[in-house]
Amino acid sequence: MSLTTCVLRLLPSLLHLKEQKKEDAPPVYMKVIQLQEKALGPEHPVFGRCLKSSADDLAAALKYDEADALYLRATDVLEKAFGPDHPEVARVLNNRGNVAAAQGKHEEAAPLCKRAIEILENAFGPDDLELASTLMNQGDVLREQGKHEEADSLHQRATAIQEKSVGSDDPTLAETLHDQANALQAQGKYEEAGGLYLRATEILEKALGSDHPEVAQSLSNWGVMLDTQGKYEEAGALYLRAIAIEEKALGPDHPTLAKTLNNRAYALQEQGKYGEADPLYKRAIDINEKALGPEHPEVVRSLNSRVTGLEAQGNYEEADTLRVRVIEIEEKELGSDNPKLSRTLNDRARSLQARGNYEEADALYRRAVDIYDNAPGPDNPEVTTALNNWGLMLQAQGKYEEADSLYLRAIDTSEKLLGPDDLEVAKAINTRGNLAAAQDKHEEADALYLRAFEIREKALGPDDPSLAESLNNRVFALLAQGNHAEANPLLERALAIRRNALGEEHEDTVASSKALKALNASHGQAI
Known part of the structure; x- marks a missing residue:
């Protein structure tokens, strides 16, 4: 059978496939694959390409298990047809690595991406554009494994290859710079990331014009980073410019504009400008409801953001109505x-708890934990948040034994899922220490605070500002036992940490200084 005849026979199925929703993809794809295999033979290279194409579509539809199975078959067919070092094999390996990474399987993804890089480098040389894309992917995987220096090196090499190939002003380079900036931002390297955002924006402005939507997107991304730094006014200025561009280029009812309006509202909300933020949230919700439908995830995102502002203004009833709507949409x-x-x-339980509606909050916490417990697969780390919040509510009601059992479970779950030295473990231990202190079990509280402190110090280093709070907790427990001698040096260290990290005039530094003076004064010491 000729290839032309094969394609003609498959054409009706392929046309039918185009009309299907993505959630119907697997059975339709499998039917087409069976037709392709019958027409071409199970070892034909064109069939291998068909398998890869179907796997790519499944991956785009988030059907990762089905996609991975097809990538494996495609690899086998193409290796037999072309040999294990052919670029087409590398492309399948790279995409399979992306699927593994998307599922958090970074240990599986890393060797796949690495082998793809080796094949492409041997086939095309060290300066190939396709190689640059694979280097970026491998860098992303390494970053998720905490190997930031190796990841940065690969990203920089990818950028250099792309710049050499397409020039320093090509708009495709801006996308790579954005990816690199995002990675640096995640590491807290804001100055370096800001420089890349600036350069990307300048490239896009020069190539596409200052009023192009991609320029607006670059400005908005940059603004998100500034939000992370607490530079809300600078972020707001970028959002305003992005909004003006998007309104002109895309129209007043475009979902992209809604996202930028939401970001601008967030920056205002973080400055306490709730009256200015709320109309922007409402407009973003209206746009998304009209463009995407009333139950779209972007609508939910804006509803959740608006709730925070309403509660901050004391509009609890309206906020709770929105929370109930979000729950109904998600259900x-x-x-x-x-x-x-x-x-x-x-989240709703925590809000009800804050208003003293313990009975309804208790039912929601119980339901949340039950859902986590009954979900398939490994335990979800987020269950510890629900357990801690539920415990805090019970503690506020004086139900100490019930609270303590929840805190113990939160600690055990965190240690099991994250390891004994994770910061979430320290958080859970510290919360249990607060419960012990509330019951005047100060010796027990101090032991818990000490353990939480040691985990934090190991994870964050000896000068992190959060350590000062842990030290203060220990000081309280020691003073309650009358152990002033051991409390004093801890309070001195807390003050030194805050001075170095926050400055002499910061309110936390001032508070530590006053506490130390009061302690020394009570024992007739001078400082």
Whole structure:
């Protein structure tokens, strides 16, 4: 059978495939694959390409297990047809690595991307554009493994290859610079990231014009980073410019504009400008409801953001109405037993708890934990947040034994999932220490505070500002036992940490200084 005849026979199925929704993809794809295999033979290279193409579509539809199975088959067919070092094999390996990374399987993804790099480098040389893309992917995987220096090196090499190939002013380079900036931002390297955002924006302005939507997107991304730094006014100025561009280029009802409006509202909200933020959230919600539908995830995102501002202004009833709406949307879209719904239930429970509505909050916490417990697969680390919040509510009601059992479970779960030296473990231990202190069990509290401190010091280093709070907790427990001698040097260290990290005039530094003076004065010491 000729290839032309094969394609003609498959054409009706392929046309039918185009009309399917992505959620219907697997059975339709499998039917087409069976037709392709019958027409071409199981070892034909064109069939291998068909397998890869179907796997790519499945990956785009987030059907990762089905995609991975097809990538494996495609690798086998193409290796037999062309040999193990052919670029087409590298492309399959790279995409399979992306699928593994998307599922958090970074240990599986890393060797796949590495082998793809080796094949492409041998086939095309060290300066090939396709190689640059694979280097970026490998860098992303390494970063997720905490190997930031190796990741930075690969990203920089990819950028250099791309710049050499397409020139320093090509708009495709801006996308690579954005990726690199995002990675640096995640490491807290804000100055370096800001320089890359600036350069990317300048490239896009020069190539596409100052009023192009991609320029607006670059400005918005840059603004998000400034938000992270607490530079809300600078971020707001970038958002305003992005909004003006998007309104002109895309129109007043475009979802991209809604996202930027949401970002601008967040920057205002973080400055306490709730009255200015709320109309922007409402406009973003209206745009997304009209463009995407009333139950779209972007609508949910804006509803959640607006809730925070309403509660800060004391508009609890309106905020709770929005929280209930979010729960209803998520139950409909995700199902009543989806762990993501637990997060929303936990948020509403916390809000009800803050207003003293303990009975309704208790039911929501219980439901959230039950969903986590009954979800398939390994335990979800987020269950510890629900357990801690539930415990705090019980503690506020004086139900100390019930609270303590939840705190103990939160500690055990965190240690099991994250390891004994994770910061979430320290957080859970510290919370249990607060419960012991509330019951005047100060010796027990001090032992818990000490353990939490040691985990934090190991993870963050000896000069991190958060250590001062841990030291202060220990000081309280020691003073309650009358152990002033041991408390004094801890308070001195807390003050030194805050002076170095926050400056002499910061309110936390001033508070530590006053506490130390009061302690020394009570024992007739001079400082």
